Amino acid sequence: MSAIITNILCVVGARPNFMKIAPIMRVFKRHETTLAATLLHTGQHYDAAMKKSFFDQLHIPEPDIDLGVGSGSHALQTAEIMRRFEPVLDDLKPTAVLVLGDVNSTISCALVAVKKGIPVIHVEAGLRSYDRGMPEEVNRVLTDQISDLLFTTERGAEANLLREGIAAERIHFVGNVMIDTLRYNLDRAIEPMALFSSAGGEIEPENFSAGYGLVTLHRPSNVDNPANLKCLLTELRSISDRLPLAFPVHPRTAQRIKEYALENLLNSPRILRLPPQGYLEMLGLMRHAKLILTDSGGIQEETTALGVPCITLRENTERPITVDEGTNTVVGTDPEKIRTCVGEVLGSGGKQGRVPEYWDGRAAERIAEVIINWAQQR
Known part of the structure; x- marks a missing residue:
């Protein structure tokens, strides 16, 4: 059995993150000889009953760490997450911090990590509404700029990142982990x-x-x-x-x-x-x-x-x-x-549409494979 080579601190903060982390934690568990995952919940989503419901239904393990931040303005919430997250990094010294989507927890934890020289992995990178009036858009743009590995859900997201000066070798088109969760639970x-x-x-x-x-x-x-x-x-x-x-x-x-x-x-x-x-x-x-x-x-x-x-x-x-x-x-x-x-x-009957490329329920598997290869080359 090979030694664990990568310690990933996975961050969730709000309801959208729960659906995205479930397949990632499940796949990381299958790779536990090479990936060790610690789950941290910032507590940005402060409805305890809803959080418990989602964790139970999606078979997400209880967080190893819960910062218990709760509600507040964007500034107060962001600042409090950063303040409580920094000692965790000092204690755990993870190989990388994995953040998801575009909530306040995403940018808060990414900022603390990068300022401490810890690589940031962003799942669901490159999505753009081009509306800076949306707080989520600001979170997306800033997180992408400071991330070392950027996982995209669609090919158009890669084009957005390249236009913004992100190096191509940092971008990986893996598909949509939200759809992993949907297919797994349908x-x-x-x-x-x-x-x-x-x-x-x-x-x-x-x-x-x-x-x-x-x-x-x-x-x-x-x-x-x-x-x-x-x-x-x-x-x-x-x-x-x-x-x-x-x-x-x-x-x-x-x-x-x-x-x-x-x-x-x-x-x-x-x-x-x-x-x-x-x-x-x-x-x-x-x-x-x-x-x-x-x-x-x-x-x-x-x-x-x-x-x-x-x-x-x-x-x-x-x-x-x-x-x-x-x-x-x-x-x-x-x-x-x-x-x-x-x-x-x-x-x-409305638009028929089709299921996009790589929305096949295997995005988390591709993410794990890229992270293992990336860690081995560091």
């Missing part, structure tokens, strides 16, 4: 009719059994602006006359709906308001939906993998492959565009 997805049947109130489950749409909203540009949120909820109410809607409401969105006194727009027997759902519940809801209206980046990818029409309620996307090859249409928040796109989906 047979375990929870059927949605149980949710509909237990809804109670004025909800009529038979309406949903004939087909439904799924809604998610959480972007600040959509939910923190009273006019934008009212416009979107008004349009959802109108859409529900044609197709009943299931709406797992993000805590931030629920708070804004109450704060702006907009709850009456959702008081309909054809709109099922749900609390935040676990991964397997959401997978079941997505899999069986006729269409999905969302402002989530991850859901744009998952709908493309599932072949479900997706209507993105944003002005841009950092995942253009879901539009070019997949089932996604970006409509912004214009009611007429939303209405037209919904009509096309309900009329003709």
Whole structure:
């Protein structure tokens, strides 16, 4: 048995990271004679019940370290993660720090690592919306600039990185670990009719059994602006006359709906308001939906993998492959565009699309192979 040659400190911080780390930890475990992985949770996602649900459902091992940072402004959260992360690096002295996606934990931990001379590995590198008004875009760009290994989900991401001066030998096209998780868990997805049947109130489950749409909203540009949120909820109410809607409401969105006194727009027997759902519940809801209206980046990818029409309620996307090859249409928040796109989906079934290259459930295996080769050459 060969000695362990690489000690990777894997960082997660928020819900999107959980789906991405699950297949990586699983594959690293298979390579434990050459890869040792330590899992650190910054606590950026501070809903303990949701975190436990995702870790349990996705069979992610309990974090070896939990920084317990919690909520706060972008500046406060970033600073607190950095402050608590530095002593961990001093103690563990890992070979490299692996970060995922574009949340505050990603850039915070990458910055601390690179300033200490520890290589940074960025999974899901090179995605660009070209909208610097999105905090995630700033996190993506900065993390890529200081990373030693950059793993991309689509070939267009490599082109973005090359334009920004990233050396080609640091970039590796491996596919999408989110889709690894989706494919691994598809047979375990929870059927949605149980949710509909237990809804109670004025909800009529038979309406949903004939087909439904799924809604998610959480972007600040959509939910923190009273006019934008009212416009979107008004349009959802109108859409529900044609197709009943299931709406797992993000805590931030629920708070804004109450704060702006907009709850009456959702008081309909054809709109099922749900609390935040676990991964397997959401997978079941997505899999069986006729269409999905969302402002989530991850859901744009998952709908493309599932072949479900997706209507993105944003002005841009950092995942253009879901539009070019997949089932996604970006409509912004214009009611007429939303209405037209919904009509096309309900009329003709919407975009068919195809599953992009390397979205085959083996991205984590490719990541492990590259890291092992990279470590051996250092």
